[in-house]
Amino acid sequence: MTVLEQLNGGGVYLICGSIVAFIAVVCIIFMIRAWRAGKALGMDVTRMKRAVTASATFSVLPSVGILLGVIALSGSLGVPWPWLRLSVIGALHYETQVADAAAEQLGVSLGSGSMTAQAFPTIALLMSICIMWGMILSVLFNKKYLHKLQQGEKTGERKGGGFGDRAMTAMFIGMVSAYIGSYVGEFVSGNKKLFSFSGSWTPLVVVAAAALAMAVFTYFSEKKHMEWLDNFSIAGSMLIGMLAAVLIGR
Amino acid sequence: MEKQSIYESYLKSTHRLGRIVSVITLVLLVGAPFVIGTLLGAQPDLGAVARAFLSVGLVWTVSSVVEFLVYTPMLGSGGSYLAFITGNLINMKIPCAMNAKELVGAKSGTAENEVISTLSIATSALVTIVILALGVVLLIPLQPILQSETLAPAFANVVPALFGAMAYKYYRKDPALAMIPLTVMIILFTLVPSLTSSTSFMIIPSGALAILLAWLKYRKEMKGAAGQ
The missing domain is CATH 1.20.5 (Single alpha-helices involved in coiled-coils or other helix-helix interfaces)
Structure with missing residues (x-):
């Protein structure tokens, strides 16, 4: 039995499925409580219904996009683990990058063949740990933070604007640059020989194909007012980039 | 005045519930790799986790802090506990809650916003859970194709x-x-x-x-x- 077969086994489905089920129950409890509170506070039921319907329809397309992400990760991590991660906590760009960084530390790569029984628990643990801060901060500071905001002014809707947004963009620019730089280095100075041009160029083609696909998605969503396409842009571009790798065949 | 006290007790119990379920979720998510490891006959290499955390983890920690500071006021208490548990913030939960809020005309920091954003985020998370569960069931028969040699370069x-x-x-x-x-x-x-x-x-x-x-x-x- 291969590791991937084990990762797609009933036991792993059961573990991941139970956690997803637990979180579904949490959502239902929060929903019922909010609904009751709304009624007790004299809010208009039709407006609450509208909020629920609008949110449900709004979420359908992004969820299909997230499902494509599960497919993208299933080749290296099996189906149930990406299913859990993307159902309840993560986001595709986060999961992929963290999984890859953990794989790098272990000297394996996120390809279908190289996953080992030793590597998987480590990768999975890192994926869990790196994204838990939102929850930890909520547990520790949500109440205090909101209380403080309430006491202060009630206007501050956009906290952390200004440089915060730009720093986030810059951080992602830096992250992307490191990876693209490594693909260029891998090709140009491949097999540890400077300027040998003997490394693999597949990642560079994949980067180009995915970036081009993203440009096309962005063009249609911005210029042709097909905003719904945004829901598929990242996952769709990734699948197109991956398709390029299949066409090259290596 | 009575409404004010209803709202305050709702907020108080929301914080309590939010904290409890966040802690349980954390334990489940961190525990799962160990349980799966037991099934596979191997446990996480904590040294490698620590080394990898020092590089990538720090980047995501910074982004989590910024997300917490920016999104919590937008979503209110119930909405933000749920959003940080269920993830997919920027690509779905935030625009979804903003959309619902605009539709009903609720303002940030009000009781109405608190209720609407909790309803919105809970609904959004449930839709994702249902669609992904259906998708995963449909994926099971496709496993042999997904693991074929031809598609191997794609996943690599x-x-x-x-x-x-x-x-x-x-x-x-x-x-x-x-x-x-x-x-x-x-x-x-x-x-x-x-x-x-x-x-x-x-x-x-x-x-x-x-x-x-x-x-x-x-x-x-x-x-x-x-x-x-």
Whole structure:
């Protein structure tokens, strides 16, 4: 039995499925409580219904996009683990990058063949740990933070604007640059020989194909007012980039 | 006045419930790799986890802090506990809650916003859970195809595919700034090819350089604006 077969086994489905089920129950409890509170506070039921319907329809397309992400990760991590991660906590760009960084530390790569029984628990643990801060901060500071905001002014809707947004963009620019730089280095100075041009160029083609696909998605969503396409842009571009790798065949 | 006390007791119990379920979720998510490890007959290598955390983990920690500070006031208490548990914030939960809020005309910081954003985020998370569960059931029979030799190169290139898509998305926001870390990284990786085995660590200098450049640009713009 291969590791991937084990990762797609009933036991792993059961573990991941139970956690997803637990979180579904949490959502239902929060929903019922909010609904009751709304009624007790004299809010208009039709407006609450509208909020629920609008949110449900709004979420359908992004969820299909997230499902494509599960497919993208299933080749290296099996189906149930990406299913859990993307159902309840993560986001595709986060999961992929963290999984890859953990794989790098272990000297394996996120390809279908190289996953080992030793590597998987480590990768999975890192994926869990790196994204838990939102929850930890909520547990520790949500109440205090909101209380403080309430006491202060009630206007501050956009906290952390200004440089915060730009720093986030810059951080992602830096992250992307490191990876693209490594693909260029891998090709140009491949097999540890400077300027040998003997490394693999597949990642560079994949980067180009995915970036081009993203440009096309962005063009249609911005210029042709097909905003719904945004829901598929990242996952769709990734699948197109991956398709390029299949066409090259290596 | 009675409504005020109903709202206050709702908030109080929401914080209690939110904290309890967040802690349970944390325990489940951190515990799962150990349980799956037992099934596979191997446990996580904590040293490797620590090393990888020092490189990538720090980046995501910073982004989590920013997300917490920015989104919590938008979503209210119930909404933000749920959003941080269920994830997919920027690509779904935030726009979804903002959309619902605009539809019903609720303002940030009000009781109405608290209720609407909790309803919105809970609904959104449930839709994702249902669609993914259906999708996963449909994926099971497709397993042999997904694991075929022909598709192997696709899965081996998930990461370049992600960074290609992200490159277009983020580079176009500030192409001039992006060229500098990109050029520096290309030169570094070309001259020191052994660095490719620690790419995730190189995010730190590359990200620091990009943030520094963005800061210099921001300060210059602020000075320019103040001078006018």
